[in-house]
Amino acid sequence: MAKIRSTFICQLCGTASPKWQGQCPGCGEWNTLQEGVAEAASSTRFQSLAADGAIHQLSDVEAAEIPRIPTGMAELDRVLGGGLVPGGVVLIGGDPGIGKSTLLLQAMTLLAAARAVLYVSGEESPQQIALRAKRLGLPAGKVALYAEIGLEKILAALEKVGPQVAVIDSIQTVYSEALTSAPGSVAQVRECAAQLTRYAKRTGTTIFLVGHVTKDGAIAGPRVLEHIVDAVLYFEGDTHSSFRLIRAIKNRFGAVNELGVFAMTDKGLREVSNPSALFLSQHKEPVPGSCVLVTQEGTRPLLVEIQALVDDAHSPQPKRLAVGVEQNRLALLLAVLHRHAGIAAFDQDVFINAVGGVRIAEPAADLAVLLAIVSSLKNRPLPEKLVVFGEVGLAGEVRPVQRGQERLREAAKLGFTHAIIPKGNRPRQAIEGMTVTLVDRLDEAVSAAM
Numbered sequence: 001m002a003k004i005r006s007t008f009i010c011q012l013c014g015t016a017s018p019k020w021q022g023q024c025p026g027c028g029e030w031n032t033l034q035e036g037v038a039e040a041a042s043s044t045r046f047q048s049l050a051a052d053g054a055i056h057q058l059s060d061v062e063a064a065e066i067p068r069i070p071t072g073m074a075e076l077d078r079v080l081g082g083g084l085v086p087g088g089v090v091l092i093g094g095d096p097g098i099g100k101s102t103l104l105l106q107a108m109t110l111l112a113a114a115r116a117v118l119y120v121s122g123e124e125s126p127q128q129i130a131l132r133a134k135r136l137g138l139p140a141g142k143v144a145l146y147a148e149i150g151l152e153k154i155l156a157a158l159e160k161v162g163p164q165v166a167v168i169d170s171i172q173t174v175y176s177e178a179l180t181s182a183p184g185s186v187a188q189v190r191e192c193a194a195q196l197t198r199y200a201k202r203t204g205t206t207i208f209l210v211g212h213v214t215k216d217g218a219i220a221g222p223r224v225l226e227h228i229v230d231a232v233l234y235f236e237g238d239t240h241s242s243f244r245l246i247r248a249i250k251n252r253f254g255a256v257n258e259l260g261v262f263a264m265t266d267k268g269l270r271e272v273s274n275p276s277a278l279f280l281s282q283h284k285e286p287v288p289g290s291c292v293l294v295t296q297e298g299t300r301p302l303l304v305e306i307q308a309l310v311d312d313a314h315s316p317q318p319k320r321l322a323v324g325v326e327q328n329r330l331a332l333l334l335a336v337l338h339r340h341a342g343i344a345a346f347d348q349d350v351f352i353n354a355v356g357g358v359r360i361a362e363p364a365a366d367l368a369v370l371l372a373i374v375s376s377l378k379n380r381p382l383p384e385k386l387v388v389f390g391e392v393g394l395a396g397e398v399r400p401v402q403r404g405q406e407r408l409r410e411a412a413k414l415g416f417t418h419a420i421i422p423k424g425n426r427p428r429q430a431i432e433g434m435t436v437t438l439v440d441r442l443d444e445a446v447s448a449a450m
Helices: 072-078 100-111 126-136 151-161 186-203 223-227 327-341 363-378 404-413 440-450
Strands: 006-010 033-037 089-094 117-121 144-146 165-169 206-211 231-236 243-251 257-267 268-271 290-297 299-314 320-322 348-354 386-388 417-421 435-440
Touching: 006 243, 072 243, 072 257, 089 100, 089 186, 089 223, 089 257, 100 117, 100 126, 100 165, 100 206, 100 268, 117 126, 117 151, 126 144, 144 151, 151 186, 151 363, 186 206, 186 223, 206 299, 231 327, 290 363, 290 404, 299 363, 299 404, 320 327, 327 348, 327 363, 327 440, 363 440, 386 404, 386 440, 404 417, 417 440, 435 440
Parallel strands: 089 206, 089 231, 117 144, 117 165, 165 206, 290 386, 320 348, 386 417, 417 435
Antiparallel strands: 006 033, 231 243, 243 257, 257 268, 290 299, 299 348
């Protein structure tokens, strides 16, 4: 028998090394090399992505507007940029049990009313999927099911059925007979995703790929998997909460960081049409340490309550804890608060929480976080029906943020009557029922709020 030659493959970038190393020579990450079977070059003849395989001048290519395919779920369409694009490949990742298969099964049953769809499952039998559809009360009569993990058989089934939309659940379970490594390995995931993508581009079929995630929350497999596909969606949510968030981190056909909000019920995922109400706590009266922020997720403004708790530290090292807000950003803002507003918290424990489990990455939350901290420290509630947004610089200035007019309109629509915003976001026209206070410095904002 021929000796099986092994190699060490990076689980992130797919770089192969003849011996184990602590650091990957390709991407520079540590402890990502794992031993596997050395794969020979694939002999599969790939077809061109273009219909004729010819070379064209960019000016000669007709850029026709391709109509989107609505999924029947408005929140999912929003994240996708308006619906499905023929020939597009969408990768959906998320923790086990978060609702990926449930969401796609609901979408497939809605699409099957007018289009041919195929649901390929490598993890569940057709009986299990039918049982879930029955439990959710879905009209699944026109959804074609296929339980298979062999890539060649899946491609043959796609050619036979010719669906407009297909689901592969999941890409980590699919394997190609041209490779000898196990399903889920770097080589198998890369090869299977590439062939499915080529099929989608050649035939115009929209394909959903379900991806497993690692313990760090990233999609398992090589990073090239996210480069191959057209859109990458992350399914987020707390296991102790019924609410689920779908966030687009890559989308060739729409805006990134778009957010869709769902609620998990006994009948599946239900769309939340007004997510701002989800992230706002209902207090009977104003409480210290609470400030409402207008954040922007893609094209959607959201109102989120930022809560702060400042208490005397009982140890030499005061605690700094932020949930939903970047931890290092909190330490930076506390230093700015001390230097430019004269409010010290070096001997206080500071805890920050964004209500509803939402994660805020944009710096527009700076001013709301600082005002919530000042409110808790002084034990004085902020004015009722007040919203805030603005980035705070190291020099103590309050910088403008994008889409200020849309943020104010959303706040006014939900009944807020006062706003503290940067001068650079001065409204182009008055907002009915809204009193706007413009500030240029952090100390001005603190004086206006308190």
